[in-house]
Amino acid sequence: MKVMLATRNNGKIIEMRRLLEPLGLELDNQTDTDIPSPVEDGQTFVENALIKARAVSLASSTPAIADDSGLVVPALDGRPGIYSSRFAHIDASDAENNSELLTQLANQESRAAYFFCCMVFLRHAQDPTPIIAYGQWWGEILREPQGEGGFGYDPLFYVADESRSAAQLPAQTKNRLSHRGQASQHLIAQLSKSLV
Numbered sequence: 743m744k745v746m747l748a749t750r751n752n753g754k755i756i757e758m759r760r761l762l763e764p765l766g767l768e769l770d771n772q773t774d775t776d777i778p779s780p781v782e783d784g785q786t787f788v789e790n791a792l793i794k795a796r797a798v799s800l801a802s803s804t805p806a807i808a809d810d811s812g813l814v815v816p817a818l819d820g821r822p823g824i825y826s827s828r829f830a831h832i833d834a835s836d837a838e839n840n841s842e843l844l845t846q847l848a849n850q851e852s853r854a855a856y857f858f859c860c861m862v863f864l865r866h867a868q869d870p871t872p873i874i875a876y877g878q879w880w881g882e883i884l885r886e887p888q889g890e891g892g893f894g895y896d897p898l899f900y901v902a903d904e905s906r907s908a909a910q911l912p913a914q915t916k917n918r919l920s921h922r923g924q925a926s927q928h929l930i931a932q933l934s935k936s937l938v
Contacts, residue, residue, distance in 0.1 A: 877924025
């Protein structure tokens with residue numbers, strides 16, 4: 743079955759292809775097909791994931807998988823949250839977002855944080871019963887970046903059980919532990935039942 747991944751983020755495309763491999767789907771993505779990205783004007787991760795999946799499914803006339811994920815920092819009242827990819831400004835780079843996060847946390851004692859992911863599957867653009875899965879990954883924010891791997895806030899996200907940042911984890915370990923890894927496993931379990 744051909745399914746569109748509703749993303750233009752190359753790091754996410756690579757990660758999601760690995761994570762969803764057990765389903766044996768033919769995964770295409772927005773970058774390869776020039777489908778524009780919709781305005782993400784939802785107030786929650788769930789709303790934004792559904793907005794992306796609906797827009798891409800409608801444009802491609804195929805089922806779609808989308809995720810909306812981000813970093814939630816309780817000491818910053820949940821920011822950057824749904825604005826994680828544009829925390830510093832609308833077209834911010836990963837480095838700019840990381841710098842903004844460190845600036846805002848400069849006077850905070852608590853550096854606890856978690857990545858949250860909502861992943862959805864739509865059979866078609868008007869699907870009234872989307873499959874929705876979640877994942878959450880706790881850690882803490884370092885005072886300076888560590889590691890070259892991953893993307894986004896990975897260099898600042900310290901994983902205590904692994905004694906290193908998410909950017910220092912091998913891809914296989916990150917995919918097993920991460921918010922997106924957890925959400926994809928839940929999605930695979932639900933899809934395996936519905937696609938039989």
